[in-house]
Amino acid sequence: MSDMNTAMVEKYRNSFLSEVEANVEEGEWVKMCMQCGVCSGSCPFGPYWDHPPQELFMMIRAGKREAVLSSESMWMCTSCYNCIARCPRGLPITHIMHGLAHYAKRLGLAPKNQQTMKFASIFWDNLTKKGRVNELQLGLKLYFMNGFVEGIKTALCMKEMGMSMLMTKRMSPMEYFGGHSIKDTKGLHAILKKAREIEEAKAKQF
Amino acid sequence: MAEEKKVGTYICKGCGIGDRVNTAGMATIATRECKSQVTKEHDFLCSAEGVKMIQDDIDNDGVNHIAIVACSRRAKTEAFSFENVAISRGNVREGVIWVRPDTDEASETTQEMAEDYTRMAVHEVSVMTPPTPSGQSEGRKNLLIVGGGISGMTAAIEAARAGYEATIVEKTGALGGSAANLYRRVPESSPFKDPEDSGVAALIAAVDADSKITVHLNSTVTKTSGAPGRFSADITTESGATATENFGAIIQTSGFTEYDANQLPHLGYGKGKNVVTQMELEALAAAADGGVIKTADGKDINSVVFIQCAGQRSDEEGHLPYCSGHCCTTSIKQAMYFKDQNPAIDTTVMFTDLRTPGAGGEDFYRSGQDKGINFTKGVASEVTDNGNGCTVKFRDMILDEDTSTDADLVVLATGMVANAGVDIDVVGQDDPGKWEVSVDSILNLDYRQGKDMPQLRHGFNDSHFICFPYETRRTGIYTAGPTRRPMDIGQAIEDATGAALKAIQAAENAELGRAAHPRSGDLSYPSFRKEGCTQCKRCTVECPFGAIDEDEERYPQFNEGRCRRCGTCMGACPVRVISFDNYSIDTVGNQIKNVDIPEEFDEKPRILVLACENDAYPALDMAAMNGVEYSAFARIIPIRCLGSTNLIWVTDALNSGYDGIILMGCQKGENYQCHFVKGSEIAQDRMSKVDDTLQSLSLEPERVETYEIAITDIERAPQLINDMAATIEKIGMSPFKF
Numbered sequence: 040m041s042d043m044n045t046a047m048v049e050k051y052r053n054s055f056l057s058e059v060e061a062n063v064e065e066g067e068w069v070k071m072c073m074q075c076g077v078c079s080g081s082c083p084f085g086p087y088w089d090h091p092p093q094e095l096f097m098m099i100r101a102g103k104r105e106a107v108l109s110s111e112s113m114w115m116c117t118s119c120y121n122c123i124a125r126c127p128r129g130l131p132i133t134h135i136m137h138g139l140a141h142y143a144k145r146l147g148l149a150p151k152n153q154q155t156m157k158f159a160s161i162f163w164d165n166l167t168k169k170g171r172v173n174e175l176q177l178g179l180k181l182y183f184m185n186g187f188v189e190g191i192k193t194a195l196c197m198k199e200m201g202m203s204m205l206m207t208k209r210m211s212p213m214e215y216f217g218g219h220s221i222k223d224t225k226g227l228h229a230i231l232k233k234a235r236e237i238e239e240a241k242a243k244q245f
Numbered sequence: 246m247a248e249e250k251k252v253g254t255y256i257c258k259g260c261g262i263g264d265r266v267n268t269a270g271m272a273t274i275a276t277r278e279c280k281s282q283v284t285k286e287h288d289f290l291c292s293a294e295g296v297k298m299i300q301d302d303i304d305n306d307g308v309n310h311i312a313i314v315a316c317s318r319r320a321k322t323e324a325f326s327f328e329n330v331a332i333s334r335g336n337v338r339e340g341v342i343w344v345r346p347d348t349d350e351a352s353e354t355t356q357e358m359a360e361d362y363t364r365m366a367v368h369e370v371s372v373m374t375p376p377t378p379s380g381q382s383e384g385r386k387n388l389l390i391v392g393g394g395i396s397g398m399t400a401a402i403e404a405a406r407a408g409y410e411a412t413i414v415e416k417t418g419a420l421g422g423s424a425a426n427l428y429r430r431v432p433e434s435s436p437f438k439d440p441e442d443s444g445v446a447a448l449i450a451a452v453d454a455d456s457k458i459t460v461h462l463n464s465t466v467t468k469t470s471g472a473p474g475r476f477s478a479d480i481t482t483e484s485g486a487t488a489t490e491n492f493g494a495i496i497q498t499s500g501f502t503e504y505d506a507n508q509l510p511h512l513g514y515g516k517g518k519n520v521v522t523q524m525e526l527e528a529l530a531a532a533a534d535g536g537v538i539k540t541a542d543g544k545d546i547n548s549v550v551f552i553q554c555a556g557q558r559s560d561e562e563g564h565l566p567y568c569s570g571h572c573c574t575t576s577i578k579q580a581m582y583f584k585d586q587n588p589a590i591d592t593t594v595m596f597t598d599l600r601t602p603g604a605g606g607e608d609f610y611r612s613g614q615d616k617g618i619n620f621t622k623g624v625a626s627e628v629t630d631n632g633n634g635c636t637v638k639f640r641d642m643i644l645d646e647d648t649s650t651d652a653d654l655v656v657l658a659t660g661m662v663a664n665a666g667v668d669i670d671v672v673g674q675d676d677p678g679k680w681e682v683s684v685d686s687i688l689n690l691d692y693r694q695g696k697d698m699p700q701l702r703h704g705f706n707d708s709h710f711i712c713f714p715y716e717t718r719r720t721g722i723y724t725a726g727p728t729r730r731p732m733d734i735g736q737a738i739e740d741a742t743g744a745a746l747k748a749i750q751a752a753e754n755a756e757l758g759r760a761a762h763p764r765s766g767d768l769s770y771p772s773f774r775k776e777g778c779t780q781c782k783r784c785t786v787e788c789p790f791g792a793i794d795e796d797e798e799r800y801p802q803f804n805e806g807r808c809r810r811c812g813t814c815m816g817a818c819p820v821r822v823i824s825f826d827n828y829s830i831d832t833v834g835n836q837i838k839n840v841d842i843p844e845e846f847d848e849k850p851r852i853l854v855l856a857c858e859n860d861a862y863p864a865l866d867m868a869a870m871n872g873v874e875y876s877a878f879a880r881i882i883p884i885r886c887l888g889s890t891n892l893i894w895v896t897d898a899l900n901s902g903y904d905g906i907i908l909m910g911c912q913k914g915e916n917y918q919c920h921f922v923k924g925s926e927i928a929q930d931r932m933s934k935v936d937d938t939l940q941s942l943s944l945e946p947e948r949v950e951t952y953e954i955a956i957t958d959i960e961r962a963p964q965l966i967n968d969m970a971a972t973i974e975k976i977g978m979s980p981f982k983f
């Protein structure tokens with residue numbers, strides 16, 4: 040994917056803003072931000088972000104490509120939609136955050152080991168396998184995402200909840216071995232394959 | 246007056262007055278003590294029947310001086326407006342029963358209050374004369390408009406539409422003013438997306454086509470004299486030919502000059518052709534006329550940076566401390582000149598606080614963003630020539646870093662400097678009528694106080710911007726447009742429209758001999774007893790409206806039409822020879838002297854309150870309506886303005902045994918609320934001399950206090966009265982009770 044990155048740098052040498060407008064979901068909104076800061080003030084995680092939304096938008100406009108795309112910031116968004124509800128300019132901020140995160144990953148610029156990104160991959164793989172989320176597998180993968188020791192610790196921590204779910208038949212241990220799927224898994228895989236082909240063809244144009 | 250004076254006193258028993266006080270006792274006092282020839286009580290005086298009773302006495306019984314003892318003078322003004330008679334009002338409703346508790350204990354002092362207000366009303370009216378107009382006005386109603394820009398042309402067209410003739414005097418060879426140099430203007434109509442035609446050509450065509458409007462180009466006003474309804478102006482052409490014309494009122498629309506960017510060398514101005522002001526960019530855009538805009542030396546422009554607040558909103562020496570209000574939208578508009586022609590041109594607006602006033606301002610800003618104008622919150626510190634163009638060093642306020650950007654052209658938003666004429670507070674005016682005619686003066690007024698309109702701050706012409714923004718300190722002369730305060734085209738058009746209506750009103754009022762705001766309709770005017778005048782000139786100097794000139798013998802010459810009836814001259818006069826028919830040293834002095842002052846050991850002090858009728862008196866009335874109580878020892882006299890307070894009132898009151906005196910005026914200073922602008926300030930300076938009087942009488946300084954009261958001080962004003970009562974209790978009664 041870093042080929043794509045080089046291609047993009049080449050293409051939009053002068054304007055990161057144009058790059059974002061053309062390639063990031065809802066990116067054409069970035070120019071409409073009036074820097075009021077309401078989004079940053081509304082975001083429950085704002086204080087923990089390196090660059091809250093308002094600042095990210097300014098950085099995009101100031102051409103800080105590297106800093107934006109390799110930032111942890113947009114990965115912090117929890118989709119609470121507070122900012123969208125409040126932005127006086129009506130920017131779809133949440134969507135832009137996810138758009139930026141996605142674009143950064145595609146270009147291979149997202150920070151290594153980014154937790155949200157890792158979990159998103161696990162979720163995606165889990166979901167696409169059978170067309171349904173296998174909650175038991177997903178949960179365990181999440182627990183052991185950062186290694187065996189941490190996984191055991193988390194599992195012990197959650198032991199009681201797990202047991203109660205088993206007792207009340209909210210979760211079946213059998214799910215671990217296979218689990219249910221949608222009727223036409225093959226069909227789903229075909230759709231996803233086609234979608235990937237289209238995306239990749241698009242990316243090749245650069 | 247040929248008729249003999251006949252005083253009638255009418256006491257109302259309505260609104261609970263009859264239940265709370267003994268009106269018969271008050272009537273006896275009016276007749277016996279105050280020599281009222283006709284005294285009547287009525288159950289409901291403001292009713293048709295009560296009013297008719299009074300009118301009958303006027304018509305059939307020759308009563309021509311009327312004391313109405315009822316509610317506040319601010320209530321029932323329509324019922325109690327009788328023609329051709331002198332009227333005074335004793336306030337026993339808001340002034341007595343509403344501010345005192347209805348208890349047996351309080352009834353004695355409440356009755357004393359009511360009796361005193363009866364005495365005061367009758368004695369006041371006894372020394373009044375029914376006011377009649379002076380007849381000074383010549384009844385002219387055409388308008389002189391000085392300055393032929395958007396404001397001036399708008400004022401002329403609006404006046405003509407209302408049926409009044411207007412004459413525009415324009416210094417340059419063409420109408421249009423600064424706006425004529427604009428390529429386009431910020432849009433005034435929906436959808437507020439694109440720059441619009443400035444509209445100047447259409448205005449000029451409308452002016453030219455209007456038979457009620459006369460235009461003098463290449464002309465200036467070299468002398469202005471007179472008063473509303475009878476102004477006379479010398480209009481001199483470039484060649485020196487002068488014609489004198491007469492006018493009813495004047496509007497000054499002299500506009501602005503762009504701030505001198507040479508004072509901003511750090512922003513690269515004056516060093517090359519790549520740094521221009523907004524007005525200079527208009528010229529480049531006009532030359533391109535929709536085509537490619539190039540620098541003055543013909544270079545291509547691929548990137549432009551607009552630096553907002555250049556030399557504005559800054560404390561630095563030589564910079565403008567204020568915001569000019571239009572420059573943010575102007576920069577957006579100018580960036581569009583580039584974007585609309587070629588979207589690939591980079592345009593950056595560098596601002597600290599973007600302000601887009603007006604209904605469409607926000608839409609216009611959005612449209613700019615939509616067109617791809619980049620907005621950067623930052624402060625430019627330096628612009629340097631980099632050989633190819635400019636480098637703008639700036640602090641990015643969002644990213645909190647020092648950085649820089651390159652641009653082929655830098656545009657400075659430099660702001661407006663008022664063309665307000667000579668600052669008369671700086672240029673001395675000691676030799677009236679003999680000043681050299683300065684090229685800078687706009688009106689060349691032949692007024693004792695100076696040849697141009699007074700200024701308030703930052704060089705803009707003064708107007709009562711808090712309450713009555715059109716009112717200047719020269720009656721019948723209105724300022725409009727950027728000479729009054731910084732403004733954009735849309736605001737200037739509204740401003741000029743309002744000024745035209747005010748000017749018409751002033752001329753109409755003048756014809757009837759009626760005062761302009763805030764004593765609109767008042768027919769009285771100040772006159773002075775020449776034999777007593779010592780030519781000290783205090784009245785001519787202190788009049789906030791420059792209404793008083795000097796005649797050949799150096800006596801004051803009152804111009805009734807220019808007078809606003811504040812009484813500041815009356816308060817200033819050390820020999821007390823200035824008076825109005827219905828307001829004089831005696832009308833107030835008589836009230837002060839006729840309050841009953843109990844003996845020292847009665848422990849009933851008397852507090853005199855002189856309350857400005859514009860703010861303090863209404864505040865006290867409203868306090869009464871809200872049931873706020875205050876001391877029964879207070880006796881309140883409304884005065885036209887604190888400026889009309891003559892020291893003799895204070896001295897007399899102290900000598901006749903008042904224990905405390907409170908003077909209530911409006912806020913003074915830069916954010917003045919005084920309806921007469923300077924009255925309150927002048928009075929407070931004057932009152933600093935009261936200390937000498939107190940010292941000579943060996944009285945405590947706390948006995949006289951001056952306060953600034955706003956109309957909203959409903960709790961505070963009564964509290965100050967109670968505070969004074971407490972002070973007296975502490976320091977003891979005045980020894981001057983005889």
Ligand code: SF4
Nearest residue numbers: 082116117119120122
């Ligand atoms: S949606 Fe995302 S960016 Fe917006 S406030 Fe919530 S967490 Fe913050």
Ligand code: SF4
Nearest residue numbers: 072073075076078126
């Ligand atoms: S709330 Fe909207 S306009 Fe304000 S800074 Fe955030 S994105 Fe920009």
Ligand code: SF4
Nearest residue numbers: 788808809811812814
């Ligand atoms: S001081 Fe007031 S009352 Fe006296 S002339 Fe001037 S405006 Fe009139």
